[in-house]
Amino acid sequence: MVTSRPDQSRLKKRRATLPRNSARDKLIEAAIATVRYKGFSATSVDEICIAAGVTKGAFFHHFASKEALGVAAAGAWTDIAEQRIFTLPDWVRLADPLDRLIGHIEFRLSMLDGPAEDFTCFVGTMVQEAYNSSDPIRAACDASITAYADRLSKDIQAAIDQHGIGFGVSALGLAYHIQAVLQGAFILAKAKGSPEIARESVAHLNRYVGMLFERGDST
Amino acid sequence: MVTSRPDQSRLKKRRATLPRNSARDKLIEAAIATVRYKGFSATSVDEICIAAGVTKGAFFHHFASKEALGVAAAGAWTDIAEQRIFTLPDWVRLADPLDRLIGHIEFRLSMLDGPAEDFTCFVGTMVQEAYNSSDPIRAACDASITAYADRLSKDIQAAIDQHGIGFGVSALGLAYHIQAVLQGAFILAKAKGSPEIARESVAHLNRYVGMLFERGDST
DNA sequence: TGACACATACCAACTGGTCGGTATTGTTTA
C-alpha cells in the first residue's frame, strides 16, 4: 500500500535476466515457424509444444491460452522484423533516404526466395484467420504492421523532404502501400508454389516508387 | 471398358440439370461465407452444414471430404468473380480497353466497403492456410487466381496494343500485380478493422497504372 | 426396382485447457 508498483518492476527485471532460449522463447519461435507453415487454427498447442521440445504444462505456465501465445508471438515478430530489416542490413546506413527506400524494396525482393514459409509475414498470415475471431490477436497484428509502416515512413518522409514527391503522396500511405504489395505477393507465391510472380509484383512496386520520385516537384 | 469416360459426361449433364439451390449449392455458398469470416481450418464441417441448413449426411454425400468441398468452392468462386466483376458491371462494355482497365480498378476500389468478409477474396484467404497442407486446394485456388489474371490481362493487352506502354511491361504480369495489391489491401483492411488504408493502396495502384500508360512510347 | 438425395446415429482421434505435483532458483533470516 506504500509503493505504487514494486512487483511489476521486479517482474521486469526478472524477465530481463531470464536465460535466453527458455521454454517461453522456444514456444514463441516454434509457434511462428509452425503458423507460417500451416496457419494458426490448423496449428495445435500440442504441435507447438513438440516443436519447441517442451511440455504442455510449460505452455500453459507461460501463456494463459493459445490466443495469448498468438499475441505474444506477434510482439516478438515486430522485434524480429526490426532487427532483420531495419537494423542488420547494410543499406539502412546509406546517406540518402531515397537510396535507403529503394534498398529496402530491393531487399524485400531478394527475400522472395525458397519456400514460402521462410519469407512470408507471420502477422499477415495470422490476422487473416483471426481478424474476426480474436480481437486481441487482430490488434497485436495491427500493432506489428503499424510499427513496420511507421518505421518505413521515416525514410520515406526524409526522401520526400529531400527530393520532393508528386501527387500529394503521404509517407505513411506509401509505406502501407509497400506493405500491401508485399503481403499480396506472399499470397501469389503461396498459390503458385513459387515466388517468381511475387518478385515481378515487387518489381512493379519498385518502378512505381521510382516514378513517384522522378517527378519530384514538391506538392 | 468400351467408352472412355461415360459416367463423367453423364455426371456433368446431371449436374447442369440439378435444381439450383440444392444442398450442394447451399453448402458451397455457406462454406464461402464462413471461410471468408473465420478461415478454412477454423470452420468445421458441422458449422457449414448448419449454415447451409442441411445435415452432415448430405455434406458427405456431395463431397468426399472437407478438402473436396474446398476445391469445389474455389471453382465456384471463379464463376462468381467472373459474373460479378467481368460480366455484370457496366464499364466492362466500354469501347476503350484502357477505360475498362481503369474501370476495373475503380470498381475494385468501390468494393472496399463494409465488413472485410464481404469484400475479401475467398481463394486468397483459403490458399494462405492450405498451401502447404493440401495441394488440391492450393491448385484450385491457383486456378481461380490464374483465371482472374488471364481474364484481366486481355483488357490490359488490348490497352497496350492501342495505347502502348513503357518499360516492357507484360499484360499478364501487370494483371498479377493488380491482384497482389488487392490481396495485400485485404490483409491491411483485416488488420485495421477498416478498409480505409486498403482503399489508399488501391488508389496508389490506380495512379501507377495511369503513369504506365501515360508514357505510352511502346517498348 | 434401383439409383439418387438426403437423414440419423455413431465413432475414434484430437482439441484447448486443467490440475496436482515436483524441480529449481533466488531471498530472507538465524
Add this chain to the structure above:
DNA sequence: TAAACAATACCGACCAGTTGGTATGTGTCA
C-alpha cells in the same frame, strides 16, 4: 553461512467437448 522459505519453472496425466468421417438407414422419382 546455511537453513528455511517463497516464488517461479516445468511436468504429464487427465478432462469434456469437438473434429472429420463412417455406417446404415429412409423416402422419392424415373
